[in-house]
Amino acid sequence: MGAGTRDQAARDAVTVEIGFAVATGLLLAGALFLAAASPALFGVLDRAWEGAWLRGAGLVAGAGFAVRVVGVLRRFGATRQVAGDGHAVSGRP
Template identity: 50%
Template sequence: MGNRTQAQRDAITVEIGYALVTGVLLAVGLFVLCAAPVLVLGLGGGAARGVLVVAATAAGLGFLTRVARVLWRFGAGADAGRPDAAAGRPGRPGRTGPDS
């Protein structure tokens, strides 16, 4: 892990908060979208229960996927501030490279 500056710790905290908030919003949206047939069609009994299980599953998977994706992308860009991390990347602004 190494030593992190206060700015780096703050950035991680903000990114985790962002991931959780957007994950919850996505989960709520997916649940409402998937559970809408229960309200619109007036389903009852086993059909309603099945639709709600599918809605809850979709919401949970959406939440987990969103949080993982946001944090994965943040972690992949965390090394960008290190001078040795950018050395092998041709095509950076101000540099010429065979793929630019």
């Protein structure tokens, strides 16, 4: 196995980790939006408050997405180690 294969494996690992971060971030954002917007969606709120409530739910969902993606990618970056030959390898603690 040459160095080119190892470099490709490292790039593939980063790509998979980004995909995982975005996918789980989207799931979390959807769950947060549904939870936060449920009073407006089920008619519990006064009509005057529905728009503001839905915007607030969108902000909560967006913040949850950002926190999840940044957290996953930071954790991935922290677990990457440098092997003895100077190539980056990934590993979980």
